Amino acid sequence: MLESERPKLIGENGLRHDGRRIDELRPVKMEVGILTNASGSAYVEFGKTRVIAAVYGPREPPQKYMVLPHRAVLRCRYHMAPFSTDERKNPAPSRREIELSKVAREALEPVILSELFPRTSIDIFIEVISADGGTRTAALNAASLALADAGIPMRDLVAAVAVGKVEGHLILDVDQVEDNYGEADMPVAVAPSLNAVTLLQLNGVLSSSEFSEAFKLALKGIGEIYRLQKETLRNKYLVKVE
Numbered sequence: 001m002l003e004s005e006r007p008k009l010i011g012e013n014g015l016r017h018d019g020r021r022i023d024e025l026r027p028v029k030m031e032v033g034i035l036t037n038a039s040g041s042a043y044v045e046f047g048k049t050r051v052i053a054a055v056y057g058p059r060e061p062p063q064k065y066m067v068l069p070h071r072a073v074l075r076c077r078y079h080m081a082p083f084s085t086d087e088r089k090n091p092a093p094s095r096r097e098i099e100l101s102k103v104a105r106e107a108l109e110p111v112i113l114s115e116l117f118p119r120t121s122i123d124i125f126i127e128v129i130s131a132d133g134g135t136r137t138a139a140l141n142a143a144s145l146a147l148a149d150a151g152i153p154m155r156d157l158v159a160a161v162a163v164g165k166v167e168g169h170l171i172l173d174v175d176q177v178e179d180n181y182g183e184a185d186m187p188v189a190v191a192p193s194l195n196a197v198t199l200l201q202l203n204g205v206l207s208s209s210e211f212s213e214a215f216k217l218a219l220k221g222i223g224e225i226y227r228l229q230k231e232t233l234r235n236k237y238l239v240k241v242e
Helices: 095-111 135-149 176-181 208-237
Strands: 028-032 040-046 049-059 073-080 121-130 159-166 169-172 184-191 196-200
Touching: 028 135, 028 208, 040 135, 049 135, 073 095, 073 135, 095 121, 095 135, 095 184, 095 196, 121 135, 135 159, 135 184, 135 208, 159 176, 159 208, 169 208, 184 208
Parallel strands: 073 121
Antiparallel strands: 028 040, 040 049, 049 121, 159 169, 159 184, 184 196
């Protein structure tokens, strides 16, 4: 692509192409208990990225060979709906979706008290219904809320966000345009009260100092997301006194 064809992502005023500051999240919306047939469910929206997560279980695994005598089996499916992108996506699971299903499971496993439910399975279904960047981190935020909504005992919630590098600037909560034209993308997931990182990936190149700054920026965003997660769960059970 010619340099003249690249969109300008950081303006002279320091604002991004959508008007956000470099350390600002997209507008965030969270709801829990949106599906009546699931044990727990959540809807999460980061700008135009929208994700639904549903949790079923603990329940008897569909195949006996999956049974573990000392803990529950955690199964996770990440899927992008055919209508979630500009071009219709093949509904069959792609290699990327299979990979992100594994990434999500491994990011959530450390916080779930699976040892309390031996010989069972806990199933997480994540459906991306609109994709505009940051789908894996939005998926983790939704899945964590759905697990809590299902009453699954957890050591902590998992909160996640991606930090990117665009035109030499580190930015918080990367959208699709910034991901397409950026120099780096770093998804981070943390269990804040445990001070534990459950996901850290880096696509692209950052210097050691940039990495440190990017991680600090991620923690700032995660702090905001974690507060919204807890507020969303609290609001479901809040008894209003007239």
